[in-house]
Amino acid sequence: MSFLLVQALSGLATAATLFLVSSGLTIVFGVTRIVNFAHGSFYMVGAYAGWSLIERFGGTPAGFWGSVAAAALAMGVLGAAMEIGLLRRLYRSPELFQLLGTFGVVLVVQDLTAWAWGPEDLLGRRASGLKGSIDILDQPFPLYDLVLIGLGPLVLGLLWLLFNRTRWGTLVRAATQDREMTSALGVDPARLFTGVLFLGCALAGLGGALQVPREAVTLQMDVAIVVEAFVVVVVGGMGSLTGAFLASLLIGQLQAFGILVFPQITLVIVFLFMAVVLVLRPHGLLGRAEEMPPTAPATVTVPLSRGRHAGVWALALLAVMAAAPLVAGDYALILLTEVVILALFAASLHLLIGLGGLVSFGHAAWFGLGAYGSALLVKHMDAPMPLALAGAPVLAGLGALVAGWFCVRRSGLYFAMLTLAFAQIVWSIAFQWYAVTGGDNGILGVWPSAWAAGKAAYYWLTLALCGGALWLLRRAAFAPFGYALRAGRDSGLRAESVGIDVRRFQWMAFVLAGAAAGLAGGLYAFAKGSVFPTLLAVPQSVDALVMVLMGGIQTVAGPLAGAAVFHLLESEVMSMTDWWRLVLGLIIVALVLVFPKGIVGFLSGLRSSFGRRRA
Amino acid sequence: MSEALLTVDGLQAWYGRAHILDGIALTVGRGEVVALMGRNGAGKTTTLKAIMGLVERRAATLRLDGCDLSALPTHRIARLGVGYVPEDRRIFADLTVEENLEVGRQPPRPGAPVWTPEKLFALFPNLAEMRGRRGTRMSGGEQQMLTLARTLMGNPSLLLLDEPSEGLAPLIVRQMADAVRRLKAEGLSVLLSEQSLSFASAVADRACVIETGRLRWTGTMTELMADDGVRAAYLAV
Ligand SMILES: Nc1ncnc2c1ncn2[C@@H]1O[C@H](COP(=O)(O)OP(=O)(O)OP(=O)(O)O)[C@@H](O)[C@H]1O
Ligand SMILES: [Mg+2]
Numbered sequence: 001m002s003f004l005l006v007q008a009l010s011g012l013a014t015a016a017t018l019f020l021v022s023s024g025l026t027i028v029f030g031v032t033r034i035v036n037f038a039h040g041s042f043y044m045v046g047a048y049a050g051w052s053l054i055e056r057f058g059g060t061p062a063g064f065w066g067s068v069a070a071a072a073l074a075m076g077v078l079g080a081a082m083e084i085g086l087l088r089r090l091y092r093s094p095e096l097f098q099l100l101g102t103f104g105v106v107l108v109v110q111d112l113t114a115w116a117w118g119p120e121d122l123l124g125r126r127a128s129g130l131k132g133s134i135d136i137l138d139q140p141f142p143l144y145d146l147v148l149i150g151l152g153p154l155v156l157g158l159l160w161l162l163f164n165r166t167r168w169g170t171l172v173r174a175a176t177q178d179r180e181m182t183s184a185l186g187v188d189p190a191r192l193f194t195g196v197l198f199l200g201c202a203l204a205g206l207g208g209a210l211q212v213p214r215e216a217v218t219l220q221m222d223v224a225i226v227v228e229a230f231v232v233v234v235v236g237g238m239g240s241l242t243g244a245f246l247a248s249l250l251i252g253q254l255q256a257f258g259i260l261v262f263p264q265i266t267l268v269i270v271f272l273f274m275a276v277v278l279v280l281r282p283h284g285l286l287g288r289a290e291e292m293p294p295t296a297p298a299t300v301t302v303p304l305s306r307g308r309h310a311g312v313w314a315l316a317l318l319a320v321m322a323a324a325p326l327v328a329g330d331y332a333l334i335l336l337t338e339v340v341i342l343a344l345f346a347a348s349l350h351l352l353i354g355l356g357g358l359v360s361f362g363h364a365a366w367f368g369l370g371a372y373g374s375a376l377l378v379k380h381m382d383a384p385m386p387l388a389l390a391g392a393p394v395l396a397g398l399g400a401l402v403a404g405w406f407c408v409r410r411s412g413l414y415f416a417m418l419t420l421a422f423a424q425i426v427w428s429i430a431f432q433w434y435a436v437t438g439g440d441n442g443i444l445g446v447w448p449s450a451w452a453a454g455k456a457a458y459y460w461l462t463l464a465l466c467g468g469a470l471w472l473l474r475r476a477a478f479a480p481f482g483y484a485l486r487a488g489r490d491s492g493l494r495a496e497s498v499g500i501d502v503r504r505f506q507w508m509a510f511v512l513a514g515a516a517a518g519l520a521g522g523l524y525a526f527a528k529g530s531v532f533p534t535l536l537a538v539p540q541s542v543d544a545l546v547m548v549l550m551g552g553i554q555t556v557a558g559p560l561a562g563a564a565v566f567h568l569l570e571s572e573v574m575s576m577t578d579w580w581r582l583v584l585g586l587i588i589v590a591l592v593l594v595f596p597k598g599i600v601g602f603l604s605g606l607r608s609s610f611g612r613r614r615a
Numbered sequence: 616m617s618e619a620l621l622t623v624d625g626l627q628a629w630y631g632r633a634h635i636l637d638g639i640a641l642t643v644g645r646g647e648v649v650a651l652m653g654r655n656g657a658g659k660t661t662t663l664k665a666i667m668g669l670v671e672r673r674a675a676t677l678r679l680d681g682c683d684l685s686a687l688p689t690h691r692i693a694r695l696g697v698g699y700v701p702e703d704r705r706i707f708a709d710l711t712v713e714e715n716l717e718v719g720r721q722p723p724r725p726g727a728p729v730w731t732p733e734k735l736f737a738l739f740p741n742l743a744e745m746r747g748r749r750g751t752r753m754s755g756g757e758q759q760m761l762t763l764a765r766t767l768m769g770n771p772s773l774l775l776l777d778e779p780s781e782g783l784a785p786l787i788v789r790q791m792a793d794a795v796r797r798l799k800a801e802g803l804s805v806l807l808s809e810q811s812l813s814f815a816s817a818v819a820d821r822a823c824v825i826e827t828g829r830l831r832w833t834g835t836m837t838e839l840m841a842d843d844g845v846r847a848a849y850l851a852v
């Protein structure tokens with residue numbers, strides 16, 4: 001009994017941190033309508049900065065709390081700087097660009113943090129004056145955690161006062177509802193938004209600094225917390241503070257007790273909880289319908305162009321590529337094999353984004369599921385390569401069938417969040433289920449059959465399978481299926497009114513894209529000889545998005561070119577530096593800043609301003 | 616005649632690539648009420664939004680009291696003393712009546728009437744009774760009053776009123792007309808868009824008639840009432 005009570009209390013302490021971080025995320029989202037992926041980075045840097053300050057000044061209670069406050073304020077300043085330097089330019093961009101742009105910041109911050117504090121985990125001092133524990137029903141409970149438990153409601157109360165009893169808070173709430181009208185009343189939205197980013201990121205930094213006495217400060221804590229905070233915000237209702245508080249409490253308890261019942265799959269429980277909440281209450285516990293962000297139509301409303309003589313070009317390209325082993329060495333062939341595989345991966349994502357207008361942030365799930373499907377068949381059932389390869393798209397397609405049923409119920413940002421959640425579920429299974437997947441040791445020894453073991457042979461096999469799959473995807477794009485998808489993308493309501501069951505087509509597209517990504521994953525597993533959980537992780541999903549973005553969303557050939565450029569860049573340029581995250585992050589940020597409306601939007605913007613000047 | 620408060624000439628506006636306004640020209644003198652008239656889709660709302668900087672626009676002249684507005688962002692235009700009351704009201708539904716007014720509050724401006732919540736509650740007694748109520752729980756007429764009051768909190772010298780009488784019950788329309796006349800008496804200048812001739816003739820001194828984004832006719836309200844031809848060509852449904 002007393003054990004359960006202490007467990008519940010430690011769940012409350014977890015909830016407090018979770019609330020601090022997610023309240024910042026939800027405030028920023030509510031006003032800017034941007035889901036700030038970099039929010040977790042402020043939490044992480046807040047923890048690192050807090051660690052340094054506490055090491056120096058944390059000997060007294062005043063020093064400890066002063067350090068925490070200073071770290072939080074510093075993160076607020078950095079957040080304001082990010083608003084001015086980056087977000088401000090993204091407010092009118094499609095959500096794909098916003099998510100990617102802020103993810104670019106995540107990468108940059110990871111490398112800068114590693115550079116400043118080194119790669120080792122840091123253990124902080126305990127909070128001065130709160131080092132002991134008290135007995136609760138004969139069970140010891142840390143005093144510090146008790147303080148945290150009180151801090152959650154305290155911050156909620158202060159935020160409530162700020163938003164309801166000050167002019168600044170009133171203006172922020174007004175801007176949340178109607179940005180344009182607020183500026184028509186003489187309020188400078190830019191300054192307001194900078195202030196909001198300051199507040200949101202300071203809260204993240206506060207959460208991070210407060211964690212120092214409780215757990216090690218690591219370079220992985222950014223993505224881990226931001227994904228959890230996403231879940232809290234989505235469950236609570238995007239933009240709702242009280243909702244975030246409630247959701248933090250629920251998820252804190254779910255984690256505290258989940259770890260007792262299913263220690264292996266606590267993450268899965270949390271994500272499943274979110275999926276269930278979203279199906280029962282589409283806008284979260286306390287969210288409202290109008291709180292749902294509009295999907296940015298600017299993503300991809302340009303019609304796909306078939307391209308003249310596309311078939312001829314494709315055959316010519318295929319012929320040239322098939323001839324590559326005649327001249328290329330082993331290393332080049334390995335690289336080419338990977339390019340071809342990634343091209344299929346990118347093209348499958350492009351099917352969702354370009355045709356369906358569905359921005360998936362978790363496409364790596366299907367790639368990785370395919371890879372693991374093949375590897376598991378080889379490892380546990382000794383399956384020959386052809387069978388294992390056939391299993392890849394089947395497993396991925398089945399996974400996408402289940403996840404897709406949930407995901408296509410929502411559009412825009414919620415769709416992105418849901419796909420991210422499913423990818424995290426699959427990732428955490430691969431990561432935590434040691435007995436079957438080997439956890440982060442991965443699965444080794446996934447080699448091709450003897451007849452395909454040569455680099456050239458495997459390359460030809462990859463080319464044939466990916467070429468076939470790409471041809472199928474292209475056929476689908478220009479078949480009635482593809483037109484129905486595009487109709488749903490451009491005007492869901494109108495498409496429904498002429499009798500197109502948009503959701504069903506989107507579901508089919510999700511499964512098709514998942515299966516194609518799965519095939520790519522299976523081929524990748526055999527090309528590498530091993531699989532690891534990173535194949536399913538967020539950065540892998542982002543890689544796919546960057547490939548699609550680089551190539552341009554408007555053409556079917558775009559993702560192919562994007563995959564080639566991206567992979568060559570990654571393996572040639574980034575292998576020359578230890579700071580590849582920094583480089584990649586800067587490339588991503590540059591991409592979204594130079595083409596804030598997408599490459600197509602950029603071109604048509606040029607065209608229309610040119611036309612106007614002539615008129 | 617001294618320079619008008621608002622001078623607009625050669626105003627063009629676009630929604631994306633659609634060219635909506637082509638060469639609108641008008642002036643609003645100090646203390647004058649000008650009605651912008653035209654059928655549905657003529658471009659009345661777009662004209663007001665273009666002045667406010669809410670749509671993409673370009674103008675040969677766009678001046679308020681000698682200040683060039685054409686390069687300013689919306690909030691700067693508002694702070695110069697232009698109050699905008701949109702046709703779709705757009706009150707902040709989650710905010711109470713008093714909070715809505717607070718959002719509109721700006722420092723007093725020389726040469727323009729100064730408003731306080733108390734003064735506005737005297738002008739719109741209905742609002743006084745629901746200070747703490749949220750916008751979601753207000754009727755259309757009450758919302759219209761609140762939008763106007765909210766804009767007045769910015770102490771504007773020029774009011775842009777988009778279809779103040781649209782969708783209101785006859786009694787409320789009369790209250791609205793009274794309010795506009797009161798504002799004029801306080802020294803405010805008003806540019807209002809209107810489809811209803813009776814409302815316009817009750818409050819306006821002059822009228823500008825537009826159709827498909829171009830200015831077609833301009834003159835005093837009395838002249839418009841006398842000119843059957845213009846009314847038939849551009850206003851009759
Ligand atoms: N957001 C928009 N995007 C594209 N075109 C628009 C948009 N809003 C208005 N238009 C077009 O601009 C033209 C002028 O519209 P506007 O709203 O200014 O007319 P109005 O005179 O105010 O009409 P009403 O009396 O119905 O309010 C119309 O042809 C309309 O179709
Ligand atoms: Mg209108």
